[in-house]
Structure formats: C-alpha cells, structure tokens
Amino acid sequence: MIISVASGKGGTGKTTVATNLALSIENVQFIDCDVEEPNANVFFNAEINEKEDVTVEIPKIDKEKCNYCGKCSEFCAYNALAVVPSDVLVFPELCHSCGGCELVCPQDAVNWKKKSVGRIEHGAANGVDFYHGLLNVGEIQAIPVIKALKKKVDKDKNVILDAPPGTSCPVIESVGCSDYCILVAEPTPFGLHDLKLMVEVVRHLYIPFGVIINRDGVGDKKVELYCQNEKIPVLMKIPHSEEIARLYSKGISFVNELPDWRDNFQNLFSRIQSEVNA
Amino acid sequence: MKQLTVISGKGGTGKTSITAAFASLADDAVFADCDVDAADLHLILKPQIKKTIGFHGLKLACIDKDQCIDCKKCYDSCRFGAIDEEINLIKESCEGCGVCEYVCPVDAITMVDRDSGFAYISETRFGPMAHAVLKTAEEASGKLVTVVRENAKKLAEEKKKDMVIIDGPPGIGCPVIASLTGVDLVLIVTEPTLSAIHDLERILGVAHHFEIPAVVCINKYDINLDNTKRIEQYCKNNGIKVVGKLPYDTIVTEAMIHEKNVIEFSDGELQNNIIHMWNKIREVL
Numbered sequence: 001m002i003i004s005v006a007s008g009k010g011g012t013g014k015t016t017v018a019t020n021l022a023l024s025i026e027n028v029q030f031i032d033c034d035v036e037e038p039n040a041n042v043f044f045n046a047e048i049n050e051k052e053d054v055t056v057e058i059p060k061i062d063k064e065k066c067n068y069c070g071k072c073s074e075f076c077a078y079n080a081l082a083v084v085p086s087d088v089l090v091f092p093e094l095c096h097s098c099g100g101c102e103l104v105c106p107q108d109a110v111n112w113k114k115k116s117v118g119r120i121e122h123g124a125a126n127g128v129d130f131y132h133g134l135l136n137v138g139e140i141q142a143i144p145v146i147k148a149l150k151k152k153v154d155k156d157k158n159v160i161l162d163a164p165p166g167t168s169c170p171v172i173e174s175v176g177c178s179d180y181c182i183l184v185a186e187p188t189p190f191g192l193h194d195l196k197l198m199v200e201v202v203r204h205l206y207i208p209f210g211v212i213i214n215r216d217g218v219g220d221k222k223v224e225l226y227c228q229n230e231k232i233p234v235l236m237k238i239p240h241s242e243e244i245a246r247l248y249s250k251g252i253s254f255v256n257e258l259p260d261w262r263d264n265f266q267n268l269f270s271r272i273q274s275e276v277n278a
Numbered sequence: 279m280k281q282l283t284v285i286s287g288k289g290g291t292g293k294t295s296i297t298a299a300f301a302s303l304a305d306d307a308v309f310a311d312c313d314v315d316a317a318d319l320h321l322i323l324k325p326q327i328k329k330t331i332g333f334h335g336l337k338l339a340c341i342d343k344d345q346c347i348d349c350k351k352c353y354d355s356c357r358f359g360a361i362d363e364e365i366n367l368i369k370e371s372c373e374g375c376g377v378c379e380y381v382c383p384v385d386a387i388t389m390v391d392r393d394s395g396f397a398y399i400s401e402t403r404f405g406p407m408a409h410a411v412l413k414t415a416e417e418a419s420g421k422l423v424t425v426v427r428e429n430a431k432k433l434a435e436e437k438k439k440d441m442v443i444i445d446g447p448p449g450i451g452c453p454v455i456a457s458l459t460g461v462d463l464v465l466i467v468t469e470p471t472l473s474a475i476h477d478l479e480r481i482l483g484v485a486h487h488f489e490i491p492a493v494v495c496i497n498k499y500d501i502n503l504d505n506t507k508r509i510e511q512y513c514k515n516n517g518i519k520v521v522g523k524l525p526y527d528t529i530v531t532e533a534m535i536h537e538k539n540v541i542e543f544s545d546g547e548l549q550n551n552i553i554h555m556w557n558k559i560r561e562v563l
Contacts, residue, residue: 008316010289010448015473036449037287037480039473077337077375098357098375137480138487140420140452165289165448166315168412168419172370189534190294194316200414205370219531249502251472 001276002159003269004033004178006202008194010165012186013214013238016248018162019043020255021182022128024265029157032132033174034164035118035145041132042251046125054133054148055114056141058095059102061088065109072101072110093140118145120152129157142170150177158269167197175202179276181209182235188219192226199232208275210235236268279434280563281442281461283312287477289448291467292497295530295540296552297445298322301404302541303556308439309402310430311409312423312457313447314395322539325400325407333410333425335394335418336374339367345386352378352387370415394418397425399433406433420452427457441563450484458485463563464492465521470505478509482518493519493562495555498526519562522555524548 005018015032019040022030032040059072059081066088073081073088080094081101092115102110118135131152133145142164150173153159163174175181181202185195195211202209210233213223217240227234238244247254255262284297294313301309301323311319339360341352346365353361356378360371379387394416400407408429410422430442446457446464458464464485468478478494485492494513499506506523513520525548533543541549 009318010286010316012290034449036451036454037477039288039476042472042476075376075380077373096358096373096375098373098377099355100375100377100380103355103377103380135451137450137483138455140455142449142451166419166453167414168315168453169417170449170451171315172415176370186290188531189321189537190318193318193321197316197414204415218528220535245501248473249469249471249505 001180001273002153002161002178003180003182003272004161004163004175005182005184006163006171006175006198007165007184008167008198009186009191012191013184015039015043015162016214017182017184017212018160019253020261021265021269022160023126023253023255024262025158025269027157028127029129029154029159030131030162031149031152031159032162033146033149034162035133035135035142035149036164038132038134040162041130043253044125044128044130046123046128046130048121048123050122052120052148053116054118054120054145055116056144057097057112058092058115059090060111060113061090062109062111065107067107069106071104071106075100075104117141120145120148129154143173146170146173167201171201172205175207176205178207180272181207183209183211184214185211185223186215186219187213187221187223191219192223195223196226199230213237215240235271236264279440279442281444282559282563283444283446283458283461283464284467285446285454285458285464285481286448286467287450287481288468288474291469291474292530293467294318294445295534296467296495296497297443298539299541299552300443300556301402302539303553304441304443306439307405307441307443308430308434308437309405309407310426310442310444311407312426312444312453314410314412314419314422314426314453315447317409317411319445320409322534322537323402323404323407324537325398325402325409327398327400329399331397332393333395333397333422334391335416335421336392337376337389338369338374338392339372339378340388340390341365341367342386345384347384349383351381351383355381373417392416395422397422397429399429405439406437408433420456423453423456450480454484455488458490459488461490463559464490465495465559466492467495467497468509469498470496470502470509472505475505475509475512482516493521493559495522495524496520497524499523500525521558521562522551524551
C-alpha cells in the first residue's frame with residue numbers, strides 16, 4: 001500500500017506527519033519525494049549506504065554530419081536548440097529529452113549524452129527502508145529525480161511517500177499511483193485556500209484522501225467547516241503545541257518523546273488500511 | 279527599477295506574510311505573486327482584477343481515433359509515457375513535444391493549445407499587482423512565473439514605479455529559478471529549525487549559482503535560540519547579511535484572518551522589526 005502525504009501550501013507539516021506515521025508502524029519504506037528540499041532525513045538520520053546518479057539524455061550534435069539546416073531547432077518545443085550559420089547551440093537545462101531533434105534530423109547528426117540532474121540515496125534507520133532524492137542546485141527539472149525514486153517503490157511494504165509542496169507537476173508525479181493521500185492543512189486562511197487546491201488535484205487523480213489538521217488551535221475553524229461541507233474525513237488533529245514545535249526545531253519526531261501519539265498514528269494507519277481495502 | 283524576490287527554500291516560513299507587510303512600507307512598488315501553484319498573497323492584498331489573460335503552457339497532443347490505424351508508432355516514440363497501448367492520451371504526462379504528431383503516418387494527431395491557467399493584472403490598496411492561477415494538474419508553472427514577472431515589469435514601467443516585490447514559491451526548482459533570475463536581491467526567509475537550516479543552505483546555493491545577492495531574515499527566531507545562533511554564524515561565515523530577526527507572534531495569523539497585513543493590523547515588536555528590516559533592504563538595494 002502506498003500512502004502519500006501532501007499539502008499544497010508549504011510548511012504545514014507534511015514531513016512531520018509522514019515521519020511520525022512511519023515511526024509508528026511496521027514494515028515501512030519511506031520515500032521523500034521533495035527532491036528540491038528533502039528534510040525527512042533530518043528526522044530519521046538514516047545512514048546513507050547507496051547513492052545513484054540520476055541522469056537525463058541531452059542531444060549532442062555531430063558537427064561532421066550536421067549541415068545546419070535548422071530542422072531540429074524548428075521542431076524543438078522547448079527552445080533547447082539554436083542553429084546559427086556554422087554551429088548548433090544546445091541549452092541542456094531547457095531540454096525535455098523528447099527525442100524529437102533526432103527524429104527530424106535529415107543528416108542523422110543527433111547523438112545523445114547523459115547529463116546528471118540529481119541523485120537518489122538509500123539507507124536505513126529505526127527499521128525504516130529509507131530513500132530520498134536530491135535535485136542538483138541550479139537544476140530546473142525535478143521530475144526525472146522523482147521518477148527515479150518512484151521506481152524504488154516496494155509494494156510489499158507500507159510505503160509512506162512525502163510529497164513536495166505546491167500543486168503542479170512535481171506533486172502530481174509524486175502522489176500519482178498512491179492508494180491513499182493524506183492532506184496536511186493548517187487552520188488559517190492561507191492553509192484553507194491551498195487545501196482546496198490540493199483537494200481538486202487528488203479528486204482529479206481519483207485518489208481517496210483525508211485531512212489532518214496541524215497546529216489545531218491557531219487560526220480559525222474554517223478548514224474543519226470546509227471538510228464537513230465537502231464530506232472530507234478529518235483523520236487527526238495535531239494541536240498547536242510549543243513542545244511539538246520545539247522537538248521539530250531540533251529534528252526530533254514527537255512520537256519518540258510523546259508515546260501516546262504512536263497509538264494515534266497506528267489508529268490512523270489502521271483506518272486508512274481498512275478504507276483502502278474496503 | 280529594482281526587483282526583490284522573497285524566497286525560502288522550505289515552505290511555510292513566512293514569505294507571503296512578510297511580502298504583504300512590505301506592501302505597507304513600499305510607497306512606490308508593484309507586487310508580483312510568483313507562487314503560481316499555491317498563490318496566497320491575494321488573500322491579503324485583495325486585488326481588483328483589471329485584466330485577465332489566458333495562459334497556454336505546453337501544447338497537448340490530441341488524437342483523432344477515427345483516423346488512427348493503431349500502428350502504435352506514437353506509443354513507441356513517446357518518451358513521457360503519455361500514450362497508452364490502446365492509444366489513449368494520458369494528459370497529465372504529456373509534455374507537448376510533438377513527437378507523436380511527427381511520427382503518425384496518417385495525421386491522426388494534432389498538437390493543440392492547452393488552457394493552463396490565467397494571468398491577472400490588478401490594482402490593490404497598496405499599488406498595482408501581477409498574479410496568476412495555474413489550473414488543476416497543469417504543468418509549466420515556470421513559464422507562468424515568467425509571464426507574471428513580465429506583467430509586473432510592464433506595470434512598473436507604465437505606472438513609473440521604482441520597485442517590483444516578488445513573492446516566490448518554495449523549493450529550488452523550475453518556478454523558483456524563474457522567480458529569481460535577473461533580480462537585484464533575494465530575501466531568504468528562514469526559521470530556526472533543523473529542516474529550515476538544511477533548506478537555507480540549498481537555496482543560498484541557487485542564489486549563488488545565478489550570482490544574485492542574498493540577504494536573510496530569521497523568522498520566529500525565538501522558538502529556538504540555539505538554532506538562531508547557528509544560522510547567524512553560518513551567514514557570517516559565508517558573508518551573508520542577516521537583515522532581520524522577527525519574533526514568533528500569533529498576530530500574524532490573526533491579521534491574516536482579518537485579511538490585513540501585520541503592519542496595518544497593529545503595532546508591536548514584530549512590526550518594528552519588519553520596518554527595521556525593510557529599511558536595511560532599501561539600503562542594500
């Protein structure tokens with residue numbers, strides 16, 4: 001079973017929920033798909049014992065064969081190629097590796113070379129099989145790194161997938177194929193606005209979902225009212241607590257210090273499990 | 279004209295609340311919400327939309343099943359897995375490259391414009407604003423960010439404003455890079471948590487990579503004073519100025535509920551520190 005944790009708005013507590021849930025149940029594989037800013041390992045401290053480079057293919061023009069006809073740059077939807085009288089400029093960061101330039105080249109002058117965009121890392125901690133991905137600094141495309149991570153999904157395990165913030169491509173790529181999605185929301189106007197966007201996304205993808213309200217007590221009751229009106233289950237409320245905030249700031253998962261919460265997360269997991277299997 | 283982008287790496291550190299507060303302090307600025315995925319600045323600035331412009335991101339393949347001869351060339355050629363074996367388009371995966379259209383021997387595929395969202399030109403009680411909304415499950419948010427920034431720049435030129443203040447998205451990828459390329463300064467809003475410190479290092483790396491000067495604001499500095507010291511030390515070691523330290527205050531959320539920024543809402547230490555920080559940023563710029 002794959003449970004993804006997403007939010008729309010950043011900083012609402014995705015990683016808090018995902019890591020505490022992972023530390024409360026058995027047979028877990030944890031995948032941090034926020035490859036731009038991965039934070040889960042701040043809480044797991046998994047020792048990384050395997051690293052894998054993530055590469056994409058970008059065109060390499062054979063200047064012996066090229067006759068500078070310009071068909072490749074004309075075709076490229078991403079403006080990743082520019083043909084000047086005696087040269088072809090390739091802009092690797094714009095290339096989507098679609099392969100179109102090779103197809104249209106009448107001279108068979110397009111070859112491919114690998115370009116690193118990031119890496120994925122594997123380790124273990126507290127019995128959790130841990131993966132995260134790191135997009136190279138200055139690199140645009142997070143999707144290939146997320147795709148590489150998702151290939152590691154082990155369906156025999158309880159897979160917890162920590163998604164990036166936002167609602168566009170990296171989020172869709174991360175939560176796609178999940179059996180269930182937990183949306184973490186904070187009870188503020190910003191929180192509500194972005195929760196509504198994320199609800200549209202998971203409905204669009206037909207993924208069953210529920211909401212966890214984090215920092216319950218700050219703000220207002222509108223997130224709860226919205227969930228009631230939309231018949232969205234509120235799975236859990238995590239109170240606004242100085243203790244929890246303090247532990248978070250130090251990189252400590254609160255189930256390790258407040259063991260009652262372990263039961264709460266186990267109950268949450270059972271509830272999701274029975275809903276998915278129903 | 280100067281451009282300032284407020285970013286953070288980690289989400290939820292207070293970018294938008296701080297940008298909204300700046301709106302009260304900048305007399306002559308245009309505001310741009312470049313967090314097009316999950317835009318929130320409009321909830322405080324309450325823009326009146328003057329102009330709506332349709333945004334077409336990437337193209338989209340459109341398959342005419344009546345013409346299709348099921349040769350599967352498109353399925354074999356698509357590098358994005360956007361066409362399944364029954365030759366149905368998986369819209370979410372299509373990146374609009376046009377390879378399927380090119381390989382189709384019977385012209386059954388056409389690339390069409392994709393309605394990906396809207397860009398808006400608006401007026402607020404603080405001045406002009408450029409913003410946008412990306413439709414559910416659409417791609418090309420970086421491209422839409424670029425549209426918002428172009429609109430903001432045009433607005434500044436038309437209305438003779440001397441500054442563009444940009445509210446950026448979280449992360450370090452495509453929309454973030456689109457939000458900060460070519461600006462004069464980035465303000466990085468961080469908080470004293472281990473997660474935020476980790477993210478700060480990466481976002482500073484991005485600013486450095488694009489050679490954009492950066493200054494740092496430590497928000498909610500009093501929730502962990504040890505970590506605040508760590509951030510200050512780190513910035514000092516790397517020659518980065520800490521322009522502000524803001525205390526944790528529930529007034530931020532209260533002001534938000536009243537659809538106001540903190541400067542409009544009330545006075546206090548937090549507000550004084552924001553004013554102080556704004557003056558420092560003006561100096562740097």
